[in-house]
Amino acid sequence: MTDIAKLIENTIRADVRAVGSYHVPDSIGYVKLDSMENPYQLPEELRAELGTRLAEAALNRYPVPSYRTLKDRICSKLGVPEGYDVLLGNGSDELITILATTIARQEREAGSKRAVVMAPVPAFVMFSRSAQFAGADFVGVPIKSDFSLDLPAMLAAIAEHKPSLLFLAYPNNPTGNLYDADDMVAIIEAVGEHGIVVVDEAYQPFARVSFMERLPQHPNLVVMRTLSKLGLAGIRLGYMSAAAPLLAEFEKVRPPYNVNVLTQVAAEFALDHLDVLDRQAGLLNEERTRLAAALAALPGVEVFPSAANFISLRVPDAERACAILHGEKVLIKNLSKMHKLLANCIRVTVSTPEENDQFLAALKTSL
Ligand code: PMP
Numbered sequence: 001m002t003d004i005a006k007l008i009e010n011t012i013r014a015d016v017r018a019v020g021s022y023h024v025p026d027s028i029g030y031v032k033l034d035s036m037e038n039p040y041q042l043p044e045e046l047r048a049e050l051g052t053r054l055a056e057a058a059l060n061r062y063p064v065p066s067y068r069t070l071k072d073r074i075c076s077k078l079g080v081p082e083g084y085d086v087l088l089g090n091g092s093d094e095l096i097t098i099l100a101t102t103i104a105r106q107e108r109e110a111g112s113k114r115a116v117v118m119a120p121v122p123a124f125v126m127f128s129r130s131a132q133f134a135g136a137d138f139v140g141v142p143i144k145s146d147f148s149l150d151l152p153a154m155l156a157a158i159a160e161h162k163p164s165l166l167f168l169a170y171p172n173n174p175t176g177n178l179y180d181a182d183d184m185v186a187i188i189e190a191v192g193e194h195g196i197v198v199v200d201e202a203y204q205p206f207a208r209v210s211f212m213e214r215l216p217q218h219p220n221l222v223v224m225r226t227l228s229k230l231g232l233a234g235i236r237l238g239y240m241s242a243a244a245p246l247l248a249e250f251e252k253v254r255p256p257y258n259v260n261v262l263t264q265v266a267a268e269f270a271l272d273h274l275d276v277l278d279r280q281a282g283l284l285n286e287e288r289t290r291l292a293a294a295l296a297a298l299p300g301v302e303v304f305p306s307a308a309n310f311i312s313l314r315v316p317d318a319e320r321a322c323a324i325l326h327g328e329k330v331l332i333k334n335l336s337k338m339h340k341l342l343a344n345c346i347r348v349t350v351s352t353p354e355e356n357d358q359f360l361a362a363l364k365t366s367l
Helices: 004-011 014-018 044-056 068-077 091-103 125-134 151-161 181-194 212-217 228-235 244-253 261-272 274-296 318-327 353-366
Strands: 085-089 116-121 137-142 165-169 196-200 221-226 238-242 310-314 345-349
Touching (some): 044 261, 068 085, 091 165, 091 196, 091 244, 116 125, 125 137, 228 274, 238 244, 274 353, 318 345, 318 353
Parallel strands (some): 116 137
């Protein structure tokens, strides 16, 4: 009999064996405020129409390889500059993996060090995980205690490590704030032709600011977005735009047919009704204002400014708050263990007024 433990030791990379899998808790029966989803579905009549379109989709065929119709719709509806195209991913998670894979393992000029992926931290965990699995080194540069970029530290780290890839989430997850745009430009310019800077705009539908129109000024800039937060997390569609020669390189690494036919049909349909999704985002922004004010009025709670569909806050005891919320069937994210800047911090998705009130009531009992 083959010894499975020996088999794993002989075949699976040591760094993969050492980490846990990306943990997503089961949420059945819970008020789900841990994943930044839009709580609203498409209106019923639109869902019925979408059902008809999906029923007509040719599931016996592979997707159209160029995805031209969907890409054209994204380019025209979502502010991609004239002359720029997009590359599609199975969520922006896949795009992050493609980016890291494309740059990693290259021999560095000085010695044969591995490629470096850099990001201000705390940041979205997939930036470091994808770098690791692609065989690159990840260098995280701490942000300041007010969650703004530490520009001198970033510039020093860029000079020292010459990152091939640098991620800036705008707004940042898990903190929720927008970095200063001038600081970001300084970083993009400092990285220059040595590296690619990805501005991850996953929360752009709520922040309503973008680096997309700056693409022509910065050949090393990639702007990445997703339809997930806008209300289509279930279909898994991310897109990124960059100068054509750069996109052509990423295209080589993209798995064929990575976006499936059902996603393609649903995304094209949803983009024809973007006004509906935008209105939902507007409602969530109003709720964010209300929820932030209600939280700020609670004793011992520090609320951080957010331009996204979630709010990060510091409570007296995050462990206790999460346990009590869990007992009340409300799922949120405990950020405490992510980074020392986030001690006793939690993150909550902005949801419907009813679910936000449920969260508020449960949180109050924990204070
Ligand atoms: N970027 C950031 C900053 C995120 O917070 C997330 C989701 N949590 C993603 C990318 C991934 O989004 P998706 O794969 O759903 O497109």
